[in-house]
Amino acid sequence: MIIGVPREIKDNEYRVGIVPGGVEELVSAGHSVFIEKGAGQGSGISNQDFAEAGARLGSRQEVFRKSEMILKVKEPQPSEYPLLRKGQIVFGYFHFAASQALTRAIQKTKIVAIAYETIRLDSGEHPLLTPMSEVAGKMAIQEGAKYLERSMGGKGILLGGVAGVRPAKVVILGGGVVGSNAAKTAAGLGARVTLLDVNPSRLRHLEEIMPKNVITLVSNRRVIREEVKDTDLLVGAVYVEGAKAPFLVTQAMVRQMKPGSVIVDVAIDQGGCVETSRPTTHSHPVYVKYGVVHYCVTNIPGAVGITSTYALTNATLPFVLEIARAGYRQAVQRSAAIRHGLNIDQGELVHPAIQAAFKK
Numbered sequence: 001m002i003i004g005v006p007r008e009i010k011d012n013e014y015r016v017g018i019v020p021g022g023v024e025e026l027v028s029a030g031h032s033v034f035i036e037k038g039a040g041q042g043s044g045i046s047n048q049d050f051a052e053a054g055a056r057l058g059s060r061q062e063v064f065r066k067s068e069m070i071l072k073v074k075e076p077q078p079s080e081y082p083l084l085r086k087g088q089i090v091f092g093y094f095h096f097a098a099s100q101a102l103t104r105a106i107q108k109t110k111i112v113a114i115a116y117e118t119i120r121l122d123s124g125e126h127p128l129l130t131p132m133s134e135v136a137g138k139m140a141i142q143e144g145a146k147y148l149e150r151s152m153g154g155k156g157i158l159l160g161g162v163a164g165v166r167p168a169k170v171v172i173l174g175g176g177v178v179g180s181n182a183a184k185t186a187a188g189l190g191a192r193v194t195l196l197d198v199n200p201s202r203l204r205h206l207e208e209i210m211p212k213n214v215i216t217l218v219s220n221r222r223v224i225r226e227e228v229k230d231t232d233l234l235v236g237a238v239y240v241e242g243a244k245a246p247f248l249v250t251q252a253m254v255r256q257m258k259p260g261s262v263i264v265d266v267a268i269d270q271g272g273c274v275e276t277s278r279p280t281t282h283s284h285p286v287y288v289k290y291g292v293v294h295y296c297v298t299n300i301p302g303a304v305g306i307t308s309t310y311a312l313t314n315a316t317l318p319f320v321l322e323i324a325r326a327g328y329r330q331a332v333q334r335s336a337a338i339r340h341g342l343n344i345d346q347g348e349l350v351h352p353a354i355q356a357a358f359k360k
Helices: 020-028 047-052 060-066 078-083 100-109 130-147 177-188 200-209 221-228 251-256 266-270 305-326 328-334 336-341 352-357
Strands: 002-005 032-036 056-058 069-071 089-092 112-115 169-173 192-197 214-218 233-236 262-265 286-289 292-295 342-345
Touching: 002 060, 020 032, 020 047, 020 305, 032 047, 032 060, 047 056, 056 060, 060 078, 069 305, 078 100, 089 305, 100 342, 112 336, 130 177, 130 233, 130 262, 130 266, 130 292, 130 305, 169 177, 169 221, 177 192, 177 214, 177 233, 192 200, 192 221, 200 214, 214 221, 221 251, 233 266, 262 266, 305 328, 305 336, 328 336, 336 342
Parallel strands: 002 032, 002 069, 032 056, 069 089, 089 112, 169 192, 169 233, 192 214, 233 262, 262 292
Antiparallel strands: 112 342, 286 292
């Protein structure tokens, strides 16, 4: 199979869909890899690195035109739609439920869209979400701490406080990979952390492994309302496979938050779990609503391309090899995980959550 890797063009997206080690594995398995010149620059990978691994280098148009499967990180951008062709496999993050415009546009291209975010193992794990969720959870605290600074529009509070001064309160909605990494990072900085989840079993596990400055609570409307109103930093870390995230924090709750508080809505890829959230970019990451700073960047891990690219491609390569070896139809039949990843098949919505999101 001919596998193409274009340069990512989303705002400040520095990741790339493969690393030289992955190129070597694909080439040794008999496949061809065609990479756009400069695609790896944001991840510290040169054209020479890719060439020495066995890749061919070319223009964006050549990569899209000649490749049977395209490896992307983020969803195709509007300028890329005309480059896609019927039957071409595109493997990357899509998050269709958050955007009807994207969904309809991809349907019209008649490509085969296999989404990283809905690949699911029998254990229930989403292996291609996990590494980026780890990055996003840690960065949520890093960015939240920055925007709590007064010069950035925040309250002017240090996350961990100092001797004799109370540390900041951090509330995290969701105890999955994003939430648990956010909690550990915030706790490590000395913040008072409250971690909410709907699953008591998950909370019992988190209670055992988290530092003592993390408390866990079963999530419901009342608890969220009470916890949110006096928090300094709120992290939205909710994920429902293939579906739009539910609004757990209403506009009325945001109005009750103190001026200069910060919201980092990591769930924004799936539409956000805060009613006042709207997508932002690394170039323009925040806005203020009701006096509250909102950070809603849709590609948070893209800012740390080196870390994110290697973490992501470590996870994606086995699935890339399987799809390339068998073709997508056989791969979907043989692998339940890849079957969960198939979202749109040449114009047809095939993932149940995507179908439910866009019922006519």
